[in-house]
Amino acid sequence: MSRKRLIEVINPLGWAVVLLAIGLWELVIQAGIVDFSYTPPPSEIVKGFSDLVSSGDMGKAVWHTLSITLIASAIGMTIGILLGTALGLVSWVRTFTMGTVDVFRTIPVVALMPVALLVWGASSKSEIVVASFAAVWPITLNTSAGVRSVHPVKSDVARTFRLSRLDTVRKIVFPVATPAILVGARLSVVAALVVAIVAEMIINPAGIGYGLVFATQSLHPDQMWAYAVAAGILGYLLNVLLVQLVRRGGANMGVEPR
Amino acid sequence: MTSLPRSVEGSNTEVATGSIPGAKRRRIPGKALLGLIPLVALLVWWQITGSASSVSFPPPSTWFKALRQLNDSGVLWPATKVTLEVFLVSLLIATIVGFVLGMLIGGYRTVDRALGPILDFFRSLPPPAIVPVAALILGPSLKMNITVVAIAIVWPIVLNTASAMRAVPLLRKDVARTLGLSRSEQLFKVVIPSLVPGLMTGVRIAVSISIVVTLVVDILGSGGGLGALIFERQEQFDAAAVWGLLLLIGVFGFVFNALMAGVERRALRNWPGAH
Numbered sequence: 001m002s003r004k005r006l007i008e009v010i011n012p013l014g015w016a017v018v019l020l021a022i023g024l025w026e027l028v029i030q031a032g033i034v035d036f037s038y039t040p041p042p043s044e045i046v047k048g049f050s051d052l053v054s055s056g057d058m059g060k061a062v063w064h065t066l067s068i069t070l071i072a073s074a075i076g077m078t079i080g081i082l083l084g085t086a087l088g089l090v091s092w093v094r095t096f097t098m099g100t101v102d103v104f105r106t107i108p109v110v111a112l113m114p115v116a117l118l119v120w121g122a123s124s125k126s127e128i129v130v131a132s133f134a135a136v137w138p139i140t141l142n143t144s145a146g147v148r149s150v151h152p153v154k155s156d157v158a159r160t161f162r163l164s165r166l167d168t169v170r171k172i173v174f175p176v177a178t179p180a181i182l183v184g185a186r187l188s189v190v191a192a193l194v195v196a197i198v199a200e201m202i203i204n205p206a207g208i209g210y211g212l213v214f215a216t217q218s219l220h221p222d223q224m225w226a227y228a229v230a231a232g233i234l235g236y237l238l239n240v241l242l243v244q245l246v247r248r249g250g251a252n253m254g255v256e257p258r
Numbered sequence: 259m260t261s262l263p264r265s266v267e268g269s270n271t272e273v274a275t276g277s278i279p280g281a282k283r284r285r286i287p288g289k290a291l292l293g294l295i296p297l298v299a300l301l302v303w304w305q306i307t308g309s310a311s312s313v314s315f316p317p318p319s320t321w322f323k324a325l326r327q328l329n330d331s332g333v334l335w336p337a338t339k340v341t342l343e344v345f346l347v348s349l350l351i352a353t354i355v356g357f358v359l360g361m362l363i364g365g366y367r368t369v370d371r372a373l374g375p376i377l378d379f380f381r382s383l384p385p386p387a388i389v390p391v392a393a394l395i396l397g398p399s400l401k402m403n404i405t406v407v408a409i410a411i412v413w414p415i416v417l418n419t420a421s422a423m424r425a426v427p428l429l430r431k432d433v434a435r436t437l438g439l440s441r442s443e444q445l446f447k448v449v450i451p452s453l454v455p456g457l458m459t460g461v462r463i464a465v466s467i468s469i470v471v472t473l474v475v476d477i478l479g480s481g482g483g484l485g486a487l488i489f490e491r492q493e494q495f496d497a498a499a500v501w502g503l504l505l506l507i508g509v510f511g512f513v514f515n516a517l518m519a520g521v522e523r524r525a526l527r528n529w530p531g532a533h
Contacts, residue, residue, distance in 0.1 A: 014374040038394040099293025106515045110473040110485065111507040114492035114500045119314045194384040198474055216390045228391050235382035
């Protein structure tokens, strides 16, 4: 790796700015120049973080949020891929359901939470339901768009070879649609994560979201910041992982992902 | 740590319909209504089979009654006003700040590199996680609500403007220079118009995030809006009002999203090949 490329990857300037910002923050608070009573200096946030890790609370919270996110993503993707394929391939399904899909996907999920609370109570089940609901729509739309983007010539080829409908879908449609579906899958996972955290703040007392709210209410701003940082790291890692997956999946199909 | 590739647009909730061929077919309005048939059928079936005394699923007719009661007791309109105000003002602020910041990041490589890791963190931070932190620092007030929402939704606007800024064709800049335009003319007649498609995409994503964050802020923060109202009704086990408010918020969501899609389509008509 050349020196220039190394600098490109590591981005020393960017990290210098990060360190500078953290250092300045620490200094300003420690020196008492600015008195934000609820803004602990970074050193205390690190301490709060390690307290939470050693007490096991952080691990439990992250695990809860992550597992709900993954379960909800799996449910959302299963429904979304089936629904999206039907919407994309069968024109009467599209005609007679697209309007309903548009209405459902624009319902702000937060407004569904009191309803979930009424029906299923303050439980992980409520959380999974709302997170799955959020995860369904990105993958549905992307699957449907991907499936519809099959070039007419390819459909003609399928017909020329007298492929059955099932074979056409398996051998022609899905390979073409895969990059779009993968992008949708990534968006679905992110949506599930965001909604899971909101649900934990509002309806289900567990996980990172609840940790954030609980630390705020019990006047532990250091722990609150620690949870916020944990949420950021979790989101970042999921994003990096999924972007890589999408790239690799797209590359296998010989198509540049969007 | 590797940084996220910039080619994959930084958005948490972007719906990729606009960029995939085949998804961009013009819809006939009458035909779109046919798509509502399952929804209408569901509501009719619910109305007929539901019992008015159900604790979780009261039929639709009771929703409207509950909404009218809320309106008569004078709580519905003030709550709606607070929510709309937070939503619109924060969107305006986020658009302006995000546009300027995005231009700087896209225009100057040094700024881009310097802010890279911080931006990567904020774009992957689930927006609602900012709410309790910012709420604690800023204190409970309408201003705080607006600030928190603006902070949470500004990122897609920044990132999309920045990538549009990087993608302004060199030829266009050269032409502007050849024509002897002054620097400010270059900026306002060539560069800024070239950024409109990117900005619109960012704003559309921001709108869809904003509807959620506005409600979360309302619930966790000072309240007074529709989010607080719907939870207050839920605590009273007033299921009909909860469903009614869900309907109302759902209508807002639908209208704002449709409005944004319309504005975007109209704006992009002047930019052939932009999408």
